[in-house]
Amino acid sequence: QKEVEQNSGPLSVPEGAIASLNCTYSDRGSQSFFWYRQYSGKSPELIMFIYSNGDKEDGRFTAQLNKASQYVSLLIRDSQPSDSATYLCAVTMGTYKYIFGTGTRLKVLA
């Protein structure tokens, strides 16, 4: 079992729809959870972070964390073509050891 698992996609959604990206992790002791966006040929950039169970909203983005199910998700509302990228889930294990999933490629269709 991989430490952090994501569906590689591509996930295709029409413009204006909600994109739902999912991530599961194996270490129950994980404390911090991050979503990074990576455009092709570029470096990852932070979109959201979440530490506590529940939802956290920032603009069009909502991160959801369920530690009991070891599951974290990212919702993107009103998806735009500019949101097309690879979304990486990252989880900290131990003292700030960040483990990444393979990423989900999102395509927003105009």
Next chain:
Amino acid sequence: EAGVTQFPSHSVIEKGQTVTLRCDPISGHDNLYWYRRVMGKEIKFLLHFVKESKQDESGMPNNRFLAERTGGTYSTLKVQPAELEDSGVYFCASSLLPGVGTGELFFGEGSRLTVL
């Protein structure tokens, strides 16, 4: 403020040669990480420095890889001798110490290594 910078951006070498990648973290960031992304795979953890000390090097694939961080500033990752499977994009990232800020990792643009 300058971000994380990496050099070179792309290196093409032959199997058996040596390559040294350099990373300059954001000033004041004591945490420095090296990651590698092979096509179609996850961004894989290689090692983590806190200042000049190796905190965790459990991801280093073998003893052909040597990372250093002189004086707790910039870091180098040397691959000697390079093998075909070492090809990929090597990312460096830095962050503030735990408990300071959000824990966000700031990434460099990556160094693409191609071993022929």
